[in-house]
Amino acid sequence: MGDPVFNGGLDLGVLGIVAVKALIGFTFVMVGVIFMIWFERKIIADMQSRVGPDRAGKWGLLQTLADGIKLIFKEDLSPDRSDRLVYRLAPYLSVAPAFLTFTIVPIGGVFRGDDDGTLRVLGNDTFLQVADPPVGVLFLLAMSAVAVYGIMLAGWSSGSKYPLLGSVRASASMVSYEAALGLSVVAVVLLSGSLSTHEIVSSQAGSVLDWNIVRTGFVPFVVFLIAATAELNRPPFDLVEAEQEIVGGFHTEYSSIRFGMFFLAEFMNTITMSAIMVTLFLGGPDGPAPIGPPLLWSFFWFTIKLLAFLFLFVWLRAALPRFRYDQLMDLGWKQLIPLSLGWLLLLGAIQIGRDEGWNVVVVVLVGFGIAVVAAGGLLGAIRVADRRRDAFAEPLPNESAELTDAGVR
């Protein structure tokens, strides 16, 4: 278990490999962010029949760099009523988890045939990921839980209304969608039999049919995608920074490079989440290698899959209107969580049925039957609750009591 690089004990070579891997990972993400911001602006511009950035460098490629330099040289303001220490700390708290999550993503390696994704460097076997903790997936959940702090504290420490509202919105939606996110991850873990990201990728090696997106039956993937979008606070779940309602949300008061760091964290998170989805559902760097060294092909496949998700996120932003707050909560609590929980139970039943030698078709049919009954019960309960709430609803301030009494509502 774990990265084989540590099997022979700790020496200078091992430390060097770990350091180089961390450096490569960091560079990958940073370059990715620079590219992603340009990519997003260009794609959206295309979708809206605009040109987008095209002055700095070829096709505007250096636009992000120019923006970054501008941000660094701007004045760093902090509001009078802010809590200085926390105000300065918050941007770092949102950048750190974003990068740390990326460390568990295998970005390459050959998993097909007899290979298990190791690469021989300077006499040491190593995985092509910065770290492979035995509880990799839990590490992902832990980091996404910690990511709340950056936003929450940024909003609070600014000492003004709109940031506070924005941060309360952000933490509420992140906490709400974490349950659905976790439940769909459990489905993956159930089928792969391990929490380590490396093992999860190994278990998907082979063909497209072995990928978890197929084996878990698409539903956990869809739930994960939606929940991840909400966790990232990206459109259509970007109530956190709904300009019409709460100005800029949690980063209203921030300026200069601290403001830039929040954006860095946001785009880092987007890339990391896409990479995690590639790892969990799309077989990571797995793919056919028709010609040439398979290792290069693994990088290629990983990048292609990553780009597909990045494009998807941009597309969602261009195409969908923003959710209302109660719709956000309804979708999270009343639809995604029951759906992923029910699906997880179904997968568990199939798994047990396989162990016990039951007929898969019967298990699936019975499982679906129970799921339908349970869903009916849940819907009934929600409807009863809604009706009761309506019956007890307080009349709106501009509505006269007589009207309510007469039943004219």
Next chain:
Amino acid sequence: MVDTIVFVLAALVILSGALGVILARNPVHSALMLIMTLFGVAVVFVAQEAHFLAAVQVIVYAGAIVVLFLFVIMLLGVDQADSIETEPIGGQRPAAGVVALASVGLLVLLAVRAVQVSSGARSTSSALDGEGTNLEKLARVLFTDYLFAFEATSALLVIAVVGAVVLARKPAAEDVQDRKGVGALGRTRSGSGR
């Protein structure tokens, strides 16, 4: 050697965080210090190769519980420390000081004397023996020997949910009636249909 360094650093983080929790004037700073302590404990868990516990520590405590603390602090707006100068019952502080000193003395005595009693046979700083990972063993024990306690805990969660709803829910009917002028002594919710 590495173990010792990690332990000392983690212990410093834990202790300074714990002190910060009680010494910080601002409740939000206290909560942040609490997170620091929890992370320090998670590091100690990792050093003991209890990765699962470390991850759960971060997810549950840092990720859920302290977030809720902060939520409450933010929503209630208790940013400033309350004045705790007034004492309803005299003599509490000296008494608390004596009790605290006695407890510290007791714990020091324990730490000194306990070395000879606890052999440390069950708690070693490496993975458990036998086949499978720590995680697997934990899961097995949880779903065999401690299955009953585990299931009973689920009942506890249902109670917590219902209790939270009961505490938070406003009895809407009376409020509406109050506003219509029926008043508090009018028909009550449950008295109406009987």
Next chain:
Amino acid sequence: MLHLLAQAEPFRSPTVDFHAFAPEIVLSVSIVVVLLVDLVFDERGKWATSSIAGIGLLAALVPVLTLAVDGADRSLFDGAYVVDNFALVMKALFLLSGYVTILISARYIAEGDYYEGEYYFMLLCSLLGMLVMGSARDLISIFVALELLSIPAYLLAGWRKRDLRGNEASLKYYLLGVFAAAVMLYGMSLIFGVTGSTILTEIGAALDGGEAPAPIVVVGILFIVIGFAFKVSAVPFHTWAPDTYEGAPTPITAYLSVASKAAGFVALLQLVFIGFLGRSDVWGPLFWVLAAITMTVGNLIALRQTNIVRMLAYSSVAQAGFMLAPFAVAGDIDVDRGGPLAAIPPVVTYLLIYAAMNLGAFAVVMVVARKTRSGELSSYGGLFEYAPGLAVLMTVFIFALAGIPPLGGWLAKFVVFRALLDAGTPAAIVLAVIAAVNSVISLFYYASVAREMWMRPVPDGDRAPIRIPASLGSALALAAAFTLLFGVSNVATRFGDLAIFGFLP
């Protein structure tokens, strides 16, 4: 994927003896039914929840009886969960006192401004925790059971949401309860660290013998006992009791003072007489001090109370002192008189009798409060003139609590004194003298209630008779019947002798 599954040894699910769990299962089912019925029915149908809760409790009594008839001691999950005679007697006590609580709750909750379905849900959940406590024989199960019975109780204590005293009741109970749980958990972790096991019999085997107890064991036992001393409201950990009893809805006060306290004693009995059996040199003196100050302080403060609920609260503190007394001398009881384990029957007998008479007293308080809307002692003036039946019943319960023969209470006190004299050491004799003096003191405030009822005039001249609702009436009848039965027969002591542990270290 397949190679990963192949390397792990196959998971064998534990075998579960469902007959042993039947009471808990029946209760869990009725909990779910109550919750669903509450969801579906509107306000007019809420009365059904109390009926379902009551029927569920009686139904749970059936498997307790079949298990008793079966007679075999069952041990599940490596001895973490045990169904023996002790567990069955205690479960029957919990279920019956829970049933009486529901009887006295029904009208109170329905007529007041309360959430009804959730109330019975909480009550049943708390009782489920108590059933689990009766069988829990390892530290983890005991802790889970304690939380399961306490958390609903914290909520129930504050059920009068818009009454400030209700909020105070709930908050004090909650904060002190959680603090006590933390202290107890620390003690448990120390004991686990020393013995390497959470199973009580294994802890008992590991702690048995040895010369002087190690300090870590002393502190562990001390902390665990202190944790449960909060639960049974022993002085100096009783401070929550009067305020909570006064602010909580009266049926919940009755429930807390009887069932919740009994659960605390059950846990103490199991921990002390299975886990720490060999270490009576540690807990003996501890319980001696607790028992002596608990009964003395409880009685002395009760003397000064003018509110009957607060008076009963302090009286229940004092009664807890009597129940703690057998613990104090258990280590000194000779082997030919039964050894330390001979201290268990007096405690169990006391618990059974105390449950009957205390529930009865609270039922009368509730009936009277329906008319007078007051808990003041003075409002009982001249009760005999307009409600002679109630006055007689209250007198029965009050004098039973005081320990006057031939009512139940005297037998309870008698078995405790016998246990103290059986031990025969000077410390035991001194404790017996303290207990005797306390019995006399308690007579003063119990008699003052009787004096109000029989000799004083009616305070406001309102002599309209009190109408007793059927549910309250049957609760009164049950309590009175048991109080008298326990006094004139040896039923209670028979059950006390029956309640023995099936598995010892």
